[in-house]
Amino acid sequence: MTSGVHITEEYAQQADELVRLLSDSSAEVVSWRPDPSRWSLLEIAGHLADAELIASVRIRRIITQDRPNLYGYDQEKWATRLGYWRQEIEDVALIFTTLRRANANLLSQLAYQDWNLAGYHDEEGTTSLYQLIEGYIAHTSKHLNQMRALMAEFARQCNAQAQLSSSSPAAEVESMASGAQLYGLALLAGLTIVAVGFFMQSVPILSIGGVISTLSLILLMLVLLRK
Numbered sequence: 001m002t003s004g005v006h007i008t009e010e011y012a013q014q015a016d017e018l019v020r021l022l023s024d025s026s027a028e029v030v031s032w033r034p035d036p037s038r039w040s041l042l043e044i045a046g047h048l049a050d051a052e053l054i055a056s057v058r059i060r061r062i063i064t065q066d067r068p069n070l071y072g073y074d075q076e077k078w079a080t081r082l083g084y085w086r087q088e089i090e091d092v093a094l095i096f097t098t099l100r101r102a103n104a105n106l107l108s109q110l111a112y113q114d115w116n117l118a119g120y121h122d123e124e125g126t127t128s129l130y131q132l133i134e135g136y137i138a139h140t141s142k143h144l145n146q147m148r149a150l151m152a153e154f155a156r157q158c159n160a161q162a163q164l165s166s167s168s169p170a171a172e173v174e175s176m177a178s179g180a181q182l183y184g185l186a187l188l189a190g191l192t193i194v195a196v197g198f199f200m201q202s203v204p205i206l207s208i209g210g211v212i213s214t215l216s217l218i219l220l221m222l223v224l225l226r227k
Helices: 002-023 027-031 041-064 075-081 089-108 112-116 129-166 169-200 203-226
Strands: 118-121 125-128
Touching (some): 002 041, 002 129, 027 041, 041 075, 041 089, 041 129, 118 129
Antiparallel strands (some): 118 125
């Protein structure tokens, strides 16, 4: 079954996608929740692992039983009662990838007609094995995209905090101190030029030194007044 082969490969590749995504995640972002109503990366990964556990049972029941019941479950209650936020991300990722690869290996051995075997879902009705795997691919893809969006949101927040820190009062004081030091040095240089022009009796040098000194003094006073 060409389509069966294709869908099995797509199904298996999502295990590698999760591993790649988590390998780019810091420890901070894994447990970060943007608000109390949304899951963290860890909780999303925990949900995917348990969903794949359910998939393992459903796949085997469809293959071995005549139109078995494919019972649903309350994913929010599972996340809360099973404490997804307390799990280790490495363990969760290992559970998902191991189950997904094992399921994909089983599916790759099926005959053409086996993909038409079906079960009955209490919410979705009669569901063939092919439809079941299509649904799990779409479900996993949705959550992988959710994880990527969460990582991007975390990065934006970190960048915003960094910019805020750089414009903090301490940073501003440091900037003003640097400016005062620079204008102080310029004032000293201008006065030195004035002294040289005075001893050389050179009006042009005196003029240049006077301009530099005056501008430096004005800028220095402005910086000091800002404090």
